[in-house]
Amino acid sequence: MISLRGVSVVIPAVRRGDADRVLLRDITLDLAERRIALVGANGSGKSTLLRLLNGLRLPTAGTVSVDGHDTVKEPRAVRSRVGFVFTDPLAQLLMSTPIEDVELSLRSRIRGQRERTRRAQELLDERGLGHLAHQSIYDLSGGERQLVALTSVLAVEPAILVADEPTTLLDLRNRRALRRTFAALDQQLIYSTHDLDVAADADRVLVLHEGRVIADAEPAAALAAYEEVLV
Numbered sequence: 067m068i069s070l071r072g073v074s075v076v077i078p079a080v081r082r083g084d085a086d087r088v089l090l091r092d093i094t095l096d097l098a099e100r101r102i103a104l105v106g107a108n109g110s111g112k113s114t115l116l117r118l119l120n121g122l123r124l125p126t127a128g129t130v131s132v133d134g135h136d137t138v139k140e141p142r143a144v145r146s147r148v149g150f151v152f153t154d155p156l157a158q159l160l161m162s163t164p165i166e167d168v169e170l171s172l173r174s175r176i177r178g179q180r181e182r183t184r185r186a187q188e189l190l191d192e193r194g195l196g197h198l199a200h201q202s203i204y205d206l207s208g209g210e211r212q213l214v215a216l217t218s219v220l221a222v223e224p225a226i227l228v229a230d231e232p233t234t235l236l237d238l239r240n241r242r243a244l245r246r247t248f249a250a251l252d253q254q255l256i257y258s259t260h261d262l263d264v265a266a267d268a269d270r271v272l273v274l275h276e277g278r279v280i281a282d283a284e285p286a287a288a289l290a291a292y293e294e295v296l297v
């Protein structure tokens with residue numbers, strides 16, 4: 067389980083006389099449900115909160131732990147448990163083709179090159195991406211890249227998947243496919259979204275507003291609170 071205790075993220079002022087920038091304020095949460103969604107206006111702190119969960123960002127105050135492993139003191143233990151999918155897949159795809167990228171993910175799990183290639187192709191096939199295996203990453207559509215990035219992250223079977231606005235680049239068909247994939251995942255899933263239907267798929271929805279959690283409930287109640295804040 068991921069636990070946050072009294073977590074704040076503050077960016078010190080660059081110029082003398084300016085105020086420090088508080089991105090998250092004093093957040094305490096235990097994230098135990100299987101599907102947890104984060105919603106909130108642009109700039110409310112969703113990405114900042116998600117990045118804390120696998121140690122991509124460290125808290126200025128308070129602690130974040132994953133199954134008891136502190137993100138500051140034990141970053142490797144944390145990263146091996148928590149996979150992260152970025153909004154922009156180019157931020158995370160390291161190789162020039164999908165098959166190479168998935169193979170890279172599998173490197174620590176499968177030693178033989180031939181077996182690794184076979185498994186990478188199998189994983190891409192399972193997501194309907196097999197025909198794109200050898201195409202340049204730069205010649206894929208944004209949505210295809212997003213799905214390749216997800217395949218690479220899931221290849222190592224992290225216990226928890228964190229996804230920052232995973233449906234943003236997807237068309238209707240791929241969004242439906244992704245929602246089905248998410249529904250069938252064994253992993254715990256924590257994601258941010260601006261799509262209220264996708265948020266409603268969760269067991270629990272957190273509403274962020276100006277760096278605070280202002281509602282934390284099942285989808286209907288949380289989304290009603292969110293609409294109130296937006297109005």
Ligand SMILES: Nc1ncnc2c1ncn2[C@@H]1O[C@H](COP(=O)(O)OP(=O)(O)OP(=O)(O)O)[C@@H](O)[C@H]1O
Pocket residue numbers: 077087089106107108109110111112113114115
């Ligand atoms: N390193 C940084 N220095 C200064 N400000 C930052 C830094 N990182 C993020 N911010 C600011 O913190 C606020 C929260 O950013 P964050 O990316 O967490 O928002 P978000 O809720 O994910 O927004 P969106 O829905 O637009 O993706 C924004 O106003 C952003 O400009």
